[in-house]
Amino acid sequence: MTGGSEHSTPDRGDGEAKIYLRGLVGPALKRAHHLLHSDAGRCLEPLGLRGATYAALSVICDRPDLRQGELAEVLSAERSNIVVTVEALERAGLVTRQRIEGDRRVWTLRATEAGWTLCGEANALMRAHEDRLLTGLSGRDRARLIALLDRIVPPGG
Amino acid sequence: MTGGSEHSTPDRGDGEAKIYLRGLVGPALKRAHHLLHSDAGRCLEPLGLRGATYAALSVICDRPDLRQGELAEVLSAERSNIVVTVEALERAGLVTRQRIEGDRRVWTLRATEAGWTLCGEANALMRAHEDRLLTGLSGRDRARLIALLDRIVPPGG
DNA sequence: TATTGTTATACTCTATAACTATA
DNA sequence: TATAGTTATAGAGTATAACAATA
Numbered sequence: 001m002t003g004g005s006e007h008s009t010p011d012r013g014d015g016e017a018k019i020y021l022r023g024l025v026g027p028a029l030k031r032a033h034h035l036l037h038s039d040a041g042r043c044l045e046p047l048g049l050r051g052a053t054y055a056a057l058s059v060i061c062d063r064p065d066l067r068q069g070e071l072a073e074v075l076s077a078e079r080s081n082i083v084v085t086v087e088a089l090e091r092a093g094l095v096t097r098q099r100i101e102g103d104r105r106v107w108t109l110r111a112t113e114a115g116w117t118l119c120g121e122a123n124a125l126m127r128a129h130e131d132r133l134l135t136g137l138s139g140r141d142r143a144r145l146i147a148l149l150d151r152i153v154p155p156g157g
Numbered sequence: 158m159t160g161g162s163e164h165s166t167p168d169r170g171d172g173e174a175k176i177y178l179r180g181l182v183g184p185a186l187k188r189a190h191h192l193l194h195s196d197a198g199r200c201l202e203p204l205g206l207r208g209a210t211y212a213a214l215s216v217i218c219d220r221p222d223l224r225q226g227e228l229a230e231v232l233s234a235e236r237s238n239i240v241v242t243v244e245a246l247e248r249a250g251l252v253t254r255q256r257i258e259g260d261r262r263v264w265t266l267r268a269t270e271a272g273w274t275l276c277g278e279a280n281a282l283m284r285a286h287e288d289r290l291l292t293g294l295s296g297r298d299r300a301r302l303i304a305l306l307d308r309i310v311p312p313g314g
Numbered sequence: 315t316a317t318t319g320t321t322a323t324a325c326t327c328t329a330t331a332a333c334t335a336t337a
Numbered sequence: 338t339a340t341a342g343t344t345a346t347a348g349a350g351t352a353t354a355a356c357a358a359t360a
Contacts, residue, residue: 021215025287025299026193028306030208031233033190034328035309036183041349052350053185058178069318076188078352083320105318105359130182136308142182145305149185151293152192195351198326209327226341235329240343262336262341 001114036133043129047122048092053124056085057111060095061119065108094118198207200286204279205249209234211279213242214268217252218276222265253276 021027037051043055052075059074060066066074073080086109089095094115097107111119134142178184194208201211209232216231217223229239229306243266246252251272254264268276291299 023213023299023303024283025291025294025302026197026283027212028303029186029190029193032306032309033186034233035311038328039312040183050349055178055184067318068162076191077350079319080321080353081351087270103318103360107319112285126181126183127190133230133312134182136310137182141308142180145182145302146180146185148294148298148302148305151192151298152189152290153293154192154194155290191351207326224341234327236342237330237344238328260337260341264342 035047036130039133040126040129043125044122047118047125049118049122052081052085053088054119054126056082057089057094057115058123060089060109061111061116064110065098065100069106071109089115093129093139174177193287196290197283197286200282201279204275204282206275209238209242210245211276211283213239214246214251214272214276215280217246217266218268218273221267222255224263224265228261228266246272 010102029150040054049057055075056071059071063070063074068082068086069079071086072079077085086095086097087132090097093112095109095111097109100106100108109127130142197211198208201207206214212232213228216228220231225239225243226236228243229236232239234242243252243254247254250269251264252268254266257263257265287299293309294302
């Protein structure tokens with residue numbers, strides 16, 4: 001329990017920051033995402049990657065021969081935005097695109113050896129990055145956090 | 158539970174989505190934030206508010222007479238970006254700015270009656286919005302989630 | 315007619331630097 | 338010189354619509 005006291009009326013003049021939009025998940029989520037995202041970008045920069053390219057490369061390594069459309073769906077991104085991400089990865093020699101038989105509209109994606117290698121380095125960097133920012137959270141805490149986040153579903157789902 | 162098995166080597170060809178960047182908090186955070194943020198924006202639109210203006214208005218209602226710089230700090234935003242947010246709120250007649258005695262550089266912020274009213278409506282909309290998206294999470298789950306998120310601290314802190 | 319990928323574009327959010335007016 | 342606020346601008350990230358090739 002320890003529960004409720006679900007006041008709707010704000011108690012003015014609290015003075016303490018941090019509890020600015022109490023009860024709402026959104027602001028806490030925004031703040032945490034902002035912290036992790038900006039730092040992740042700085043960490044990936046030396047590898048020539050950004051958040052979007054790293055995420056895409058990681059998915060492509062995990063699921064060889066997936067289509068661009070599938071990649072967009074997994075990343076919750078628009079197909080049109082995936083195009084430029086994949087192009088960047090291809091230009092860097094990290095992934096290749098293949099035609100498949102039976103449907104000449106689709107491209108499938110596969111990581112190159114260089115792609116696998118760089119993805120491994122990036123994974124290590126990302127783990128170190130999160131270890132640094134998430135010192136307050138144990139491994140179990142992080143697993144709980146991810147589990148809670150993954151239970152958030154789209155409006156029409 | 159369903160616990161650990163903290164493999165570092167990816168098991169290829171899993172086929173299931175959702176588990177794309179395993180173990181990392183960042184991607185789960187980004188996905189959740191993206192879901193909530195975009196929907197929150199749509200919800201606030203009818204009130205003429207956006208995420209940034211709503212957050213600022215809410216803080217100003219909570220802490221009357223705070224300075225713009227303090228507002229920026231609470232919102233983890235740049236002072237330069239706070240300016241346009243406050244201007245929008247002022248133009249809409251939701252907040253006013255006052256000089257203080259002793260330091261003519263600073264402005265303090267206060268919500269108008271209209272500001273208080275609109276903030277109340279926005280709070281209700283935001284609660285409904287989160288109730289809709291967070292059906293998978295009980296009140297205790299949300300409190301746990303917020304507590305976990307708030308334990309994430311900046312790199313140099 | 316619907317779908318995959320593509321192009322171009324616009325909009326939001328955030329970051330940076332230079333400026334003013336006060337202190 | 339330092340600080341509070343301001344201006345202008347650039348850069349990400351994301352969204353939308355129109356299009357070509359194929360189904």
